[in-house]
Structure formats: C-alpha cells, structure tokens
Amino acid sequence: MPRLKLFIPVIVFFALAVMLWRGLYLDPRTLPSVLIDKPLPEFSLQTVELGDTVVGKADLPDEPFLLNIWGSYCLPCLQENPILMAAAEEKLVPIVGVNYKDKLNLAQLWLEDNGSPFEFSILDESGRLGIDLGVYGAPETFVVDGNGVIRYKHIGVIDYETWEEEIKPAIAAVKAESNK
Amino acid sequence: MVPELGHFSLILAFCLSVVLGTIPLIGATTGNRLWISLARPLAAGFFVFLSLCLVVLAYSFVTDDFSVMFVAQHSNSMLPLQYKITAVWGGHEGSFLFWTWMLSGWMLAVCIFSKAMPDDFVARVLSIMGLIGAGYTMFMIATSNPFDRVLPMSPADGADLNSALQDFGFIIHPPSLYMGYVGFSVVFAFAIAALISGRLDSAWARWSRPWANAAWAILTIGIALGSWWAYYELGWGGWWAWDPVENPPMINWLIGTALIHSLAVTEKRGVFKSWTVLLSIMAFAASLLGTFITRSGLLTSVHAFASDPTRGIYILGFLGFVIGGSLLLFAFRAPLMKSEFGFAAVSREVFLLINNIILVVASAAILLGTLYPMVYQAVSGGELISVGPPYFNIIFVPLMSVLVIFLGLGSVSRWKKTSLDYLKKQLLIVAVAALVLGLALPLALTLEFSFGATFATALGLWVVLGIVQDIRLKSANKPSLLAGMKSLAVSYYGMQIAHFGFAVILLGAGLTSIYSIEKSVLLSPGQTVELGQYEFLFEGTEHLSGPNFEAERATFQVLRDGAFVRELHPEKRVYTASRTPSTEMAIDAGFTRDLFITLGEERDSGAWSMSLYIKPFVRWVWLGAILMAMGAIVAVTDKRYRRLKTKTLEKEVASVKAMQPVSS
Numbered sequence: 012m013p014r015l016k017l018f019i020p021v022i023v024f025f026a027l028a029v030m031l032w033r034g035l036y037l038d039p040r041t042l043p044s045v046l047i048d049k050p051l052p053e054f055s056l057q058t059v060e061l062g063d064t065v066v067g068k069a070d071l072p073d074e075p076f077l078l079n080i081w082g083s084y085c086l087p088c089l090q091e092n093p094i095l096m097a098a099a100e101e102k103l104v105p106i107v108g109v110n111y112k113d114k115l116n117l118a119q120l121w122l123e124d125n126g127s128p129f130e131f132s133i134l135d136e137s138g139r140l141g142i143d144l145g146v147y148g149a150p151e152t153f154v155v156d157g158n159g160v161i162r163y164k165h166i167g168v169i170d171y172e173t174w175e176e177e178i179k180p181a182i183a184a185v186k187a188e189s190n191k
Numbered sequence: 192m193v194p195e196l197g198h199f200s201l202i203l204a205f206c207l208s209v210v211l212g213t214i215p216l217i218g219a220t221t222g223n224r225l226w227i228s229l230a231r232p233l234a235a236g237f238f239v240f241l242s243l244c245l246v247v248l249a250y251s252f253v254t255d256d257f258s259v260m261f262v263a264q265h266s267n268s269m270l271p272l273q274y275k276i277t278a279v280w281g282g283h284e285g286s287f288l289f290w291t292w293m294l295s296g297w298m299l300a301v302c303i304f305s306k307a308m309p310d311d312f313v314a315r316v317l318s319i320m321g322l323i324g325a326g327y328t329m330f331m332i333a334t335s336n337p338f339d340r341v342l343p344m345s346p347a348d349g350a351d352l353n354s355a356l357q358d359f360g361f362i363i364h365p366p367s368l369y370m371g372y373v374g375f376s377v378v379f380a381f382a383i384a385a386l387i388s389g390r391l392d393s394a395w396a397r398w399s400r401p402w403a404n405a406a407w408a409i410l411t412i413g414i415a416l417g418s419w420w421a422y423y424e425l426g427w428g429g430w431w432a433w434d435p436v437e438n439p440p441m442i443n444w445l446i447g448t449a450l451i452h453s454l455a456v457t458e459k460r461g462v463f464k465s466w467t468v469l470l471s472i473m474a475f476a477a478s479l480l481g482t483f484i485t486r487s488g489l490l491t492s493v494h495a496f497a498s499d500p501t502r503g504i505y506i507l508g509f510l511g512f513v514i515g516g517s518l519l520l521f522a523f524r525a526p527l528m529k530s531e532f533g534f535a536a537v538s539r540e541v542f543l544l545i546n547n548i549i550l551v552v553a554s555a556a557i558l559l560g561t562l563y564p565m566v567y568q569a570v571s572g573g574e575l576i577s578v579g580p581p582y583f584n585i586i587f588v589p590l591m592s593v594l595v596i597f598l599g600l601g602s603v604s605r606w607k608k609t610s611l612d613y614l615k616k617q618l619l620i621v622a623v624a625a626l627v628l629g630l631a632l633p634l635a636l637t638l639e640f641s642f643g644a645t646f647a648t649a650l651g652l653w654v655v656l657g658i659v660q661d662i663r664l665k666s667a668n669k670p671s672l673l674a675g676m677k678s679l680a681v682s683y684y685g686m687q688i689a690h691f692g693f694a695v696i697l698l699g700a701g702l703t704s705i706y707s708i709e710k711s712v713l714l715s716p717g718q719t720v721e722l723g724q725y726e727f728l729f730e731g732t733e734h735l736s737g738p739n740f741e742a743e744r745a746t747f748q749v750l751r752d753g754a755f756v757r758e759l760h761p762e763k764r765v766y767t768a769s770r771t772p773s774t775e776m777a778i779d780a781g782f783t784r785d786l787f788i789t790l791g792e793e794r795d796s797g798a799w800s801m802s803l804y805i806k807p808f809v810r811w812v813w814l815g816a817i818l819m820a821m822g823a824i825v826a827v828t829d830k831r832y833r834r835l836k837t838k839t840l841e842k843e844v845a846s847v848k849a850m851q852p853v854s855s
Contacts, residue, residue, distance in 0.1 A: 017525045020469060021518035024476070027562075028511050031483070034565040035503040116711035120800045123713075124792040137581065 051078075051159050052143035059110050059118045059132040066133060068159060075162075075185040076105040077178070078153040079129070080141065082113040083121035085149040087168035094174050095128035104182050108132030111141045111149050154181045157189050194259050197247030198338040201288075204240035204295075205328035207233055211321030215314035219388070222311075230314035231302045237324055238295040245292050248285060248337055249276050258345035261285055261337045267351035267768045269739040273362060278352045280365045283502075284337035289365070290482065291327040293373040294320065301377060301402075308398055315384035316377070323376055326509045334502050351739075351768035360420025368413030368440060372478040374406025375447060379475035382468045383517055386524045396458035396467065401827040403454055403471075404685075407447045408823035414440050415816030422809070423778055423787075430703075430812055433583040438561040439481030445554035446474045449547045451823070456543050460606055463544070464528040468521060470547075476514040477554070483510055484561070535608035542601030549594045556586040595650045595697060598690060599657040603664070621660050625652040637706070647701025654694035658687050685826025692818025699811025706807040711791075715798040723805045725786060726750040727759075732799065740764045742775075745790055745799065749779060761790040761801070785809050 055067045079095060081088040099106055108129035110118045115134060122132070135141055144153070154163035163181040165173065211233040218226025248261070252275040257263040265281045266274075280289040298320050305313045331337065378399050385395045417437060422430040431437070450470040457467045483506045534540040560582050603617050629649025634640060665683075666675015710722050716731035728748040735742040742764040749756040759777035766773065778787040784807045791800030 014522075014526055017465075017522040020472075021515060021522055024514055024518055025511070028507060028515070030562070030566050032504070032507055034562075035507070114711075116709075117802070120711050120713075120791060120802075124794075124800055 046145055046161050047164060049161060051155060051161060054140045056140065057134045059115065059122065059134055061131055071107060071159060072105045074157045075182060075189060076107055076155055078107050078109060078155055080109045080111045080146050080149045080151040082111050082149040083117040084113065088150045089125060091150055091169040092125050092128065094169055094171065096126055099128035105130050109135050109140060111135050111146060112138040152178065154185055156185045193247055194251055194256065194338045194340065197244045200240040200243040201328060201332060204237055204244065205325060205332060207237045207240065208321045208325035208328055211237060212318055212325050216318035219311040219314045227311050227314040230317040234298040234302050234317045234321065237321065238299045241292045241295045244288055245279065248279050248288060252276060252278055257349050258340050258342055260339045260341045263341060263346045263349045265352050266349040268348050269768060270352055271738050274352055274357050277362045281352050281356055284335045287327065287331050287335055288337050290369050290373060291324060293369050294324050294376060297373055297377050312384055312388065315387060316380040319380040319383050320376055323513065330505050330509065334505055351766065354766040354771045354773045355424065358424055360416065360424055364413065364416040364420050367409055367416055371406055371410025371413045372443065372481065374409055375474040375478050377402040378406065378471045382471035386468060386520050389527060391464050391528050393458050393461050396454050397832065400454050400458060401832045403451050404823040404827045407451050408820040410440065410444055410447060411816050411820040414444055415813045419813050423776060430809060433580045435561050436485050438557050439477065439484050442554040442557050443474060443477040443481055445550045446470060446477050449550040450474050452543050453547055456540055460540060461532055462534065462540060465525040472514065472517045472521060479510050479514065483507060537611055538608050539601055539604045539606045542597050542604055545597050546594060546601060549590055553587060553590045557583065592650060595654060599653050602690060603657060603661050617660060617664060621653065621656045624656055625649045628652050641705055643705045644702060647698060651694045651698035654690055658691055680829060682826040682829035685822045688825060689819045689822025692815040692822060695811050695818055696815030699808045699815060702808040703806050707805065709802060709804040711802045713798050713800050720803065722803050724751055725805065727803055739768065740766045747788060749786060759788055761788045763790045780810060782810060783807060
C-alpha cells in the first residue's frame, strides 16, 4: 500500500500537536516530583569546597536538611541566596548545595562573592546527579529528612513568601515527625 | 490618536489578506483572469498597511507614548533612540507584527521577481501566503494587539527594555532570523501551489530554488548573528548552548539545508519530487513550530511561568490548520508525482539522498531533545527531566562527521551513475592528504597529539581538498586551469563557496572546543595574571555614567612575550530604570584567537574577581556561516533563474494531462 505511507507525515505531525497541546496546560511548579518519599539517589562526587575529597550519600547530614540546586550562571540563585544565608545563620536547618552543570572555578568565585549558606556543595559538573534528582534547572530546593528521604520539592526561586509559607512549614513538619 | 491609526491599519491588512487568501486562489482554479490579476495589488496593499502599523508602533516608541501598553512594558524615556525603535521586536506583540511584516515583505518580493512565472501560479503562491498572513493578523487583533492602550491611568514612564537586549546584536539578530524563518513561507507556498495545480515539474523546482537559497542564506546569517551575540553578550564565552530557544532555528536550518539540496536534484534530474515537497512543508512547519515554542512560553515557562495558554492554543490551532492541512494535501496529491528518470546505486542522487536523510535525522533528534522534557512530563503525568548539551553533542557531532564524508563524495560524483573506481581514483589522494595534514598540522602547532583536533582538521581538509580536486577535474579537458574555471557556472561556485564555509565552521567549532583555555582569578589593581602565551595587567577601574546606566570600567594591558598587544576595557553596568546589573565583556578579536575578559564583583579589599579566556579559531564559526550565506546568494544570481516567461495556458493543459492518477 504505497499510498498509505504518504499519510505518515500528517499522522506524526498530529501526534506532535497533541503533545504540544497537552504541554500548554502543564504547570511544572504545581506538579509533585515522583521522587517525593523516595530516598536520595546514590552518588560519589567531589565538592566545591573540599578539594579532592569525594562525598557520597553517607556524608549528608543525618538530620533534616535542605538540598539546594544552584549554579554561578543562575541569576535567581543570587536572588534566593540571602534567604538561605539567613536560614544558615539562624542554624534553622543545614543546607547542602548541588552545584549544577557549573565550572569549579566559577562556583568558587560565586561563593566568595556572594557568601555561602552551604555546609558544602556537591560538584555536579556533568549534571548526572541532577538528572537522577529530576532537576529541570537551577534553582530547585529539596527538603530531605534525617533518613535521606526526599519529602518536599520546590522548583524555581525561593522568595520570602515561599520561604515562610512553603519551605519553613515543610521543614517544621519533617522535624516534628523525626522528634516523635 | 496615532496608535489607533496603527490599529486600523492592522484591521485593514487583515481584511486585505482575507480577500487575497481567497479570490485569487479561486480565480486560478476557475481561470478567471480578473480575479487572478488581483493577487499582486492585494499583496502590495497588505505590505503597505503592515508597514504603516510598524511605523506607527515605532513612532509610539520614539515619542514615549506610554499609554500604549506594549510601549510601557518595553521602553523607558531614557532608553537610547536606536533601542526605542528596535524595541518594536523586543516583546511578544511587536515580534508578531514584525514577523507578519516580514511575510508581507517576502510577498512583495514575490510580486516583483515573478515576471518570468505564469500569472495563475503567482496568484496561487500569493494567495497561500495571504492566508498565512490572515492567520497572523487575526491572531494579533484577537489576542496580541500591540496597539492596546492603558487608559485612562497611563504609566508615567515605561518599565524599560530588558537590559540583556540593549545591544547591537539585538538590533540585527531578530530581523535577520525572522526574515530567514519567514522566507521559507515562499518555498512552502510554491510547493502548495504546485500541489494544488498539479504542476510539479522541474520548472517549479527552478522557481523555488532561488527563494529557498535566499531564505536559507538569511537564516544562516541570523543564526550566526545570534551565536555571535550570545558569545559576546552572555559572558561565558560559549557560542552555542543547545538552549531550547536556539534549537528551533537550528532545526529549521538543517531542514532548509536538506531542502536546498533536494531542490537541486529535483530541478536537475526530475527525481525526489515528493521528498522535496515534503521538505518544503517541513521547513515552513519548523519555522512555525519555532515561533510556537518561543512565543507560547511552552519551554521557557518552567522558571518564568506566567503566560496564559490562549495564545499557545491559537498558534497551535493555526499550526494544525496550515501544516496538518498541507501534509494531508501532500498525502492525497503525492501519488500523482512521477519521477522522470532513474539513477544508479552509486550516483550523486544517492549521495544527496544520504545527506538529506542525515540532515533530517539530525533535526528530528534536536526536536526530540528540545521537546522531550515536556513530552515526558505530558506522558508520565509529573516528573520533570532535563536534556542538556551532552545529549545534543553525542548525536550531532557524529552525524555531522558522517555528513561531511558524504559531502566530499557527493560533490565529486556525477549525476545518474558514478563508478566506484572513479571515486576511488579521484578521492583516495584527497583522503590521504586530509588525514596526513590533519595529523601533522595540530601536532606542529601545539606539539601535542589530540584525537579531536586531528579528526576535526582532517574532516575540514577533506572538504577543502575535495573542492580543489573537483575544480581541477572539471577543468581537466580545458586548455588551462583558468579557462576551465571560467567555464564553470556561477551556481557551481556558489555551491563550492558554501561547502568551503561549512568546512571553515567545522574547523572553527572543532578547534575552539578543544583548545580554549580559561582562568578565574582575583586581582588587585597593578597585579598581573598569565594565561597561555599572554599576560594580563589589571590597571584598575573607573566610574562611568552612560545614557541609562552607571558603570565601573576596568583597564587591562594585554602583553604577549612582553610586547604590548592592546588595552581591554570590560565593564560592569547597572541599568538605572530596572536596577538590573549587566556585564559587558571586553574582547580582542583575532583571526586565529579571541581574548576576552569578564568582570565579576569588587571585594572589600579593592580586588576584583574576573574570568579570562583564550578562544582559538572561534571567529571561524561565524566566518564560515558568512561564507555559506555568500555561496547561497552567489547561486541565486545564476542567470538560468532569469529565463523568460513560459506559456501559461499551454502549460496548464499539459499539466492537467500529467495529473492523471498513476495506476497502482
């Protein structure tokens, strides 16, 4: 049937159009990560601060903490940095960074310029850990409990409002649970 | 009052395009000469009224009419004049107006340069373009009117143009990119007109070719300008990042490249007709898809989610109508196309077909990578994933390498049938020379073996030496090389210039990826840092006031082996109206290398953080693009495209006969 194959382009096109139409109605921010309530993926990477030392899942805090995806190229990260800095100063919650698809020297300069709220920053130059974490782009922030299980995910910049109304309550809930 | 004139012009343009999209098309089908003759004046009128819209919008910007919402959102009374004018395409509504105006400009060009074509065919072409114009003007009037007012509470001043856009690159990049994008609508209209009339002959391919070449050349320049702009403006020294917004032009370019080659085969040999028609539709589909992707906020929405889906739905509906309809028409009409000649398994046709397949596969892979996060999310119902440059590089680099090998084979081989012995005889020496020189040249320059550099150099030389060999061969039976070179057609030189440009890009992209070096340092005034063979002496910074920004300007002395090269002045700016900071890097451009410096932050100690880069051969990427575009333009000037008008009516009868369905 040589004539039927001529319809392949139009069929492919309409399949694509349906996808695009669905895509229009997706709001990535309201969709929960399927990684929620799943443990963090395994990794073995260097850090921005600690030279050649390789860190893994075992080196993460054994209390609830924030995992913040950032990069020196990322302007919104600069915007949320003071909020994270304040949280780190208050010792509200430990914050671990994931330096996502960045260059080591640029990341180090960024931390020197803007201050570091992080215990340390995992160096994810290839973006492999980011893919395992389902990261779309920097900034993103995960609330992780003491057992290394992801409990909450925020996509995009954290402003004062989201900090007070979303992240803080999420941290409090995870903390209350671990105190039981 | 003045903005309303623009609004009225827009509505009038819409009305004209609706008439243009119907009457001449019907006239061409029924043979009504009066209706056919309406096409040219209507197209000209469409152009005139859209030009008026554009002038009115620019006037509103220049006179700081902040009661016009689009002006209030994208300008500021302090914005320099050149950016006030170009802010016309600095936002959604204005971009659409500009896009549509470009369409009308191409229509006008078709009116002017179509004297050699039958009137009914031109009427169909203009009618189809008129329908596209009607869709776009309606879209503007309904959902994205650039002349919408904020009354009575007009803002006192505007929000300012995004500071990243206040640059020379913004003045020239969007117009050239849009012009290239929209240019494919001409080729598309030719293909649809040919499908409707059944006149899919080599004359159709000959008429399409200059338009396809022109659109492709302009798109090439547009993409190169975008890459160059990103390189010097964004501050990380990259010239291509596989960003979702820069992928659609690339997809379009790859399909356009396939199209111009396929058109060549169809014109010269009368084969690949349905493939050429399909590529004509796909090239325009890619440009519409590009518009949809960048304008609906579909891909950029993730971190700047604000757009309502109405606009996206409209564009998607339009896309479905135009492209879906065309592909359906294609499916019904394609069986009528018959190849006029056959060809052997080793022939130029086959090599060009392979080249086409590689280009289409590459564009499909890029489309997949661009849409995959979104499609995955739509299918899985939740999880977000990301696709980055590693994916694109893994796919793109090998595909392009194979493409280059076939490029060399294809240009030397002959139409219809080429013997393998002949190819071996002519190209073995080229291959050996490319490999040897590819190994030797990088080694001689750097004293270090690098597989990547050898590979890139060998591929580039394979193309360049192949061109030399081909010119030598083609003039072999002439008394002298010069006489032989004189006898070759203008379009042949166009092709070879473009191929040479491609080789230059290949060399530039390969070598700059491998040999670039960079360093980030903290320097106090008076300190020096070494990078490669260069020394950079930081002399300090001074304060500077621009028209709409405040800046810190640094001074560097660049030395090479102790000898002064030049002074460089990177800047750190803060735009007054929006308070956004921006980094202006300093670049010392060179044929074999670029040096550039970006300024970071000042520390309490008075030291500055900064990054310094040396990028060898990076200019070649854009130089090659300019050569490719030049080649295409040279080919357009070939005199065989300016033949006399064919006899319209006899042709019509003949084509109706030719349209009898093929029994299958």
